[in-house]
Amino acid sequence: MWPGYGAHAGWMGFWMAFWWIGALAVFILLIWLVTRAAAAPPTQREEPPEQILKRRYARGDIDRDEYERRLTDLRK
DSSP, X not given: OOXXXXXXXXXXXXXXXXXXXXXXXXXXXXXXXXXXXXXXXXXXXXXXXXXXXXXHHHHTSSOXXXXXHHHHHHTO
């Protein structure tokens, strides 16, 4: 038998299994991150003009006549 091999053989097997499990976990994590990033919706969506107009009217930036006039112009 090789010197020091018998007493440490169990630990060597444990560490080998530990590293394989760790590598597998990292690999799975990378795959999960890539698929999640690919499926993520765009962070900034452009708001439709009518929605912007409604929000401005609701905030009181424009009055009803201005809102209706601009809404009519948008729908042409």
